[in-house]
Amino acid sequence: GDNNPTVLTTCPYCGVGCGVAATACDTRGDQAHPANLGRLCVKGAALHETLGAEGRLLAPFVNGQEASWPQAVTAVARAIRESVARHGPGSVAFYLSGQLLTEDYYVANKLAKGFIRTPHVDTNSRLCMSSAVAAHKRAFGGDLVPGCYEDLELANLLVLAGSNAAWAHPVLYQRMQASARPGRRVVVIDPRKTATSDLADLHLALRPGTDTLLFNGLLCWLVDNDAVDLDYLADHCQGFDQSLAAARAEAADLASVARGCDLPVDDVATFYQWFAQEPRAVTAFSQGINQSSAGTDKGNAIINCHLATGRVGKPGASPFSLTGQPNAMGGREVGGLANTLAAHMDYDSPGARERVARFWGTDAVASGPGMKAVDLFDAVGRGEIKVLWIMATNPAVSLPETGRIREALARCPTVIVSDCIRHTDTARYADILLPAAGWGEKDGTVTNSERCISRQRRFLPLAGEARPDWWIISQVARALGHDAGFDYPGPADIFREHARLSGFENAGERFFDISGLAGLSEEQYDAFEPRQWPITRVLARDSRRLFTDGRFATADGRGRLVPVVSRLPARALSGDFPLIVNTGRIRDQWHTMTRTARSSRLLAHRPEPFIEAHPEDIRTRSLVPGALATLTSAHGRFVGRVRATPDQRPGEVFVPIHWNDEFTGQGLATALTDSLVDPLSGQPDAKQGHATLTHW
Ligand code: SF4
Numbered sequence: 001g002d003n004n005p006t007v008l009t010t011c012p013y014c015g016v017g018c019g020v021a022a023t024a025c026d027t028r029g030d031q032a033h034p035a036n037l038g039r040l041c042v043k044g045a046a047l048h049e050t051l052g053a054e055g056r057l058l059a060p061f062v063n064g065q066e067a068s069w070p071q072a073v074t075a076v077a078r079a080i081r082e083s084v085a086r087h088g089p090g091s092v093a094f095y096l097s098g099q100l101l102t103e104d105y106y107v108a109n110k111l112a113k114g115f116i117r118t119p120h121v122d123t124n125s126r127l128c129m130s131s132a133v134a135a136h137k138r139a140f141g142g143d144l145v146p147g148c149y150e151d152l153e154l155a156n157l158l159v160l161a162g163s164n165a166a167w168a169h170p171v172l173y174q175r176m177q178a179s180a181r182p183g184r185r186v187v188v189i190d191p192r193k194t195a196t197s198d199l200a201d202l203h204l205a206l207r208p209g210t211d212t213l214l215f216n217g218l219l220c221w222l223v224d225n226d227a228v229d230l231d232y233l234a235d236h237c238q239g240f241d242q243s244l245a246a247a248r249a250e251a252a253d254l255a256s257v258a259r260g261c262d263l264p265v266d267d268v269a270t271f272y273q274w275f276a277q278e279p280r281a282v283t284a285f286s287q288g289i290n291q292s293s294a295g296t297d298k299g300n301a302i303i304n305c306h307l308a309t310g311r312v313g314k315p316g317a318s319p320f321s322l323t324g325q326p327n328a329m330g331g332r333e334v335g336g337l338a339n340t341l342a343a344h345m346d347y348d349s350p351g352a353r354e355r356v357a358r359f360w361g362t363d364a365v366a367s368g369p370g371m372k373a374v375d376l377f378d379a380v381g382r383g384e385i386k387v388l389w390i391m392a393t394n395p396a397v398s399l400p401e402t403g404r405i406r407e408a409l410a411r412c413p414t415v416i417v418s419d420c421i422r423h424t425d426t427a428r429y430a431d432i433l434l435p436a437a438g439w440g441e442k443d444g445t446v447t448n449s450e451r452c453i454s455r456q457r458r459f460l461p462l463a464g465e466a467r468p469d470w471w472i473i474s475q476v477a478r479a480l481g482h483d484a485g486f487d488y489p490g491p492a493d494i495f496r497e498h499a500r501l502s503g504f505e506n507a508g509e510r511f512f513d514i515s516g517l518a519g520l521s522e523e524q525y526d527a528f529e530p531r532q533w534p535i536t537r538v539l540a541r542d543s544r545r546l547f548t549d550g551r552f553a554t555a556d557g558r559g560r561l562v563p564v565v566s567r568l569p570a571r572a573l574s575g576d577f578p579l580i581v582n583t584g585r586i587r588d589q590w591h592t593m594t595r596t597a598r599s600s601r602l603l604a605h606r607p608e609p610f611i612e613a614h615p616e617d618i619r620t621r622s623l624v625p626g627a628l629a630t631l632t633s634a635h636g637r638f639v640g641r642v643r644a645t646p647d648q649r650p651g652e653v654f655v656p657i658h659w660n661d662e663f664t665g666q667g668l669a670t671a672l673t674d675s676l677v678d679p680l681s682g683q684p685d686a687k688q689g690h691a692t693l694t695h696w
Pocket residue numbers: 011012013014015016017018036039040041042043044045169170171172
């Protein structure tokens with residue numbers, strides 16, 4: 001009815017980025033949105049059940065006392081100003097989130113790097129996508145996803161590496177299911193047999209961490225069976241010989257690959273044959289690849305095989321990174337990662353620092369890359385960061401070795417937390433709490449896994465004193481004396497500025513260019529329909545796929561095969577901690593449950609933390625399925641109910657990532673994983689902890 005007009009918006013949960021037709025009491029799939037064409041998964045369909053004032057942070061708090069906005073803004077600005085005066089700009093840090101809208105992200109990045117001039121801006125996308133980003137940069141010369149969702153349907157061979165898409169990207173999985181046809185084959189590469197394996201013609205339950213070996217073996221096999229595209233390599237690539245030599249050194253024959261990966265030789269051979277035969281092949285990879293201390297190399301091992309066969313950015317033929325968060329891509333676009341500056345420009349991109357400073361109207365920007373998430377929190381623990389502003393994320397749960405993270409937060413002189421939820425494990429450490437607008441209360445854009453920019457639209461009034469993040473950041477900027485750059489009337493103005501920067505002094509050399517949107521009117525921004533970037537001022541080409549002409553974003557235009565060799569986590573199994581712990585999502589929860597746990601329907605699927613183990617591992621420990629058990633690592637404990645399943649490899653257990661102290665106080669998966677990070681991406685090895693399993 002008139003009281004509940006339907007608004008088209010975008011789901012705030014995963015990187016599929018489904019369009020939602022929403023009212024205050026109902027959420028349905030948007031039939032016209034290209035990501036989902038009307039479909040929604042159970043999380044999206046339950047969105048309306050998670051709205052409402054219960055549990056919300058409804059007013060600012062300063063040192064435990066409810067405060068007005070002017071008081072809170074003054075307190076934040078004072079803490080930043082004093083810290084910069086006494087300890088320098090590098091004593092202030094921002095920890096952002098793939099849950100923020102692009103406009104929020106843009107303003108935070110601009111304030112930090114351009115006006116406070118601290119380089120220490122990182123984001124929880126570090127835990128999610130940073131290895132894929134680093135792999136893209138090495139191979140393509142930029143953080144660029146070559147393909148689109150349609151490729152997952154067009155492919156005659158669909159390889160899913162480290163992805164339980166059925167639970168983590170459900171609507172994309174539905175699209176893969178719906179496009180099944182005779183002759184279309186699916187290979188799932190995952191140590192566990194998951195719901196996604198149902199779609200598999202071949203499931204390779206490899207030894208955890210051996211993905212590089214498997215793809216190095218594939219590269220050798222392709223060469224030995226005349227299945228590489230030598231013309232493509234000669235015309236468009238570099239690094240083939242070196243990469244092949246590196247692969248040969250460890251993966252010379254099928255038997256050694258099969259042994260190393262702990263797979264049947266015949267299964268490895270079948271996968272390799274299928275890949276060699278089928279030109280329309282897509283390898284979609286996700287957190288099983290990224291969340292690793294060798295995640296970047298794993299990504300490049302995959303991309304190497306696609307470059308060697310010329311299968312990049314072609315219909316149904318591409319490597320494809322599945323983004324975890326709703327706006328992990330948007331955060332990358334504005335420069336929300338510590339090693340990037342702005343608009344896909346790195347600090348060392350020629351002329352970038354001066355160009356961005358000119359554009360922002362500031363004398364200088366931060367001088368070079370800042371600290372990445374794990375390092376950043378180590379610096380907090382050492383007392384080097386005096387002011388830490390955390391927005392829309394819960395690092396006390398999501399970063400590895402949470403005990404250390406919590407000690408660091410307790411030690412930091414000023415912790416500022418912007419969130420829409422009152423009680424989170426991280427909010428307990430906040431000196432200043434700022435109430436952020438929730439989904440449905442704010443306007444802006446997000447970018448999904450296929451580079452598609454969509455609007456999130458407002459259809460609810462702001463709860464209590466909650467405000468959009470861009471507004472909060474702008475208020476603080478102005479309290480710091482930066483009126484000129486932060487007098488935004490609304491998100492459309494921020495979006496136009498962001499779009500302008502992407503094309504500023506850009507003679508067509510940058511792939512990330514959305515300057516075609518810099519002139520959107522207020523009405524056009526409101527009515528903006530989902531579109532994939534690039535969107536240049538003179539767009540003659542289709543943006544669905546990149547590198548279709550074999551020209552990449554490197555200086556010489558050539559794609560790079562990267563020599564990689566397998567590396568297992570530095571901390572191997574020991575007698576004390578004999579089990580490998582694998583972590584992941586469950587179907588109906590999102591992140592640390594701060595929103596999804598508010599729906600009883602969503603909680604019903606898996607109501608409590610659990611430990612999945614092979615029946616043999618349960619038997620030898622005299623444990624009972626259904627009873628509580630404890631996993632203990634060098635860093636902490638996880639208590640959950642034991643589930644026996646042959647889908648788990650012997651010697652390995654699985655635990656879900658979602659539970660935390662606010663919800664049980666016992667089921668913290670990050671208590672079991674190490675702070676080991678990938679040397680290039682800084683992404684933590686969240687997929688592989690080590691523990692012992694005992695009675696509770
Ligand atoms: Fe939301 Fe992802 Fe489900 Fe789509 S697949 S409805 S974006 S959680």
